[in-house]
Amino acid sequence: MITIALYSMKGGVGKTAAAVNLAHLASSDGFRTLICDLDPQGASSWYFRIRAGKNFNSSKFIKGGRGIDENIKGTDYPGLDLLPSKLSFRNLDLALDDLKKSKTRLRKIFSEVSDEYDYLFLDCPPGISLVSENVLDAADIVLVPLVPTPLSVLTFEKLGSFMDKKEFDAAKVYPFFSMAERRKSLHVETMERLSSENRNVLASVIPYRSEIERMGVYREPITAHMPGSFSAKAYSALWAEVKDLAAGNVRKPHG
Numbered sequence: 001m002i003t004i005a006l007y008s009m010k011g012g013v014g015k016t017a018a019a020v021n022l023a024h025l026a027s028s029d030g031f032r033t034l035i036c037d038l039d040p041q042g043a044s045s046w047y048f049r050i051r052a053g054k055n056f057n058s059s060k061f062i063k064g065g066r067g068i069d070e071n072i073k074g075t076d077y078p079g080l081d082l083l084p085s086k087l088s089f090r091n092l093d094l095a096l097d098d099l100k101k102s103k104t105r106l107r108k109i110f111s112e113v114s115d116e117y118d119y120l121f122l123d124c125p126p127g128i129s130l131v132s133e134n135v136l137d138a139a140d141i142v143l144v145p146l147v148p149t150p151l152s153v154l155t156f157e158k159l160g161s162f163m164d165k166k167e168f169d170a171a172k173v174y175p176f177f178s179m180a181e182r183r184k185s186l187h188v189e190t191m192e193r194l195s196s197e198n199r200n201v202l203a204s205v206i207p208y209r210s211e212i213e214r215m216g217v218y219r220e221p222i223t224a225h226m227p228g229s230f231s232a233k234a235y236s237a238l239w240a241e242v243k244d245l246a247a248g249n250v251r252k253p254h255g
């Protein structure tokens, strides 16, 4: 099982939108896929119209085992399951802090389902916390949506310093541009600069489009709802790149 986290310290940058669409594309390719909603806001659960059971909570989650198995739900898409979040996930940090090996718990929880899935997508809450440290430990690939502005780049660089300090492998972090607007010269300049400075920047760009914003209205991955759209094609291109990374293929540098 390959674990892919959609993570950023910043809120509202397109983590959930990417997690939902990439997970849908992975399952459409025939991969057994699980998406785990780690955010107490429950946005990815909501997009798939799934609610967690009454008895599921953050303590059950961090215990792992049967509590997880019982709460994984099938989605409307073949091969795609979801582990929904609960509001109590706002306490995940505290719950983790009480444990021994508190920084590697997520890896342990998901190792128990690793034979059942080819891909696990983690839809992460914003922030930098013990949950984030668990995510950075558990993920094989960390995808960071980056709105192309100088401030976002600064926040991204802080993630690099944090990972170095905590001795995580920063080489597994791949930023991609999200909510990008080609008519804004600031966006274009920022994309060009970062792409030339950081060879891990993915070539696929997710544009700012109202059809993506409207996912909240139709409550489906856009790759299912409007598969021929410009936005769905952008997510497909991103998925093709990520799949290549997951297969360990060497990436061609892009200009």
Ligand SMILES: Nc1ncnc2c1ncn2[C@@H]1O[C@H](COP(=O)(O)OP(=O)(O)OP(=O)(O)O)[C@@H](O)[C@H]1O
Pocket: 010, 011, 012, 013, 014, 015, 016, 017, 018, 039, 041, 043, 124, 125, 126, 178, 179, 180, 206, 207, 208, 209, 210, 212, 213, 214, 215, 216
């Ligand atoms: N490419 C896009 N173009 C237009 N709107 C977008 C795009 N991506 C996401 N949105 C919208 O922006 C809002 C935030 O997106 P999303 O929930 O994916 O971000 P997030 O990083 O997961 O946020 P949070 O940190 O709150 O979890 C949502 O209303 C979503 O519909």
Ligand SMILES: [Mg+2]
Pocket: 015, 016, 017, 039, 043, 123, 124, 125
């Ligand atoms: Mg989100």
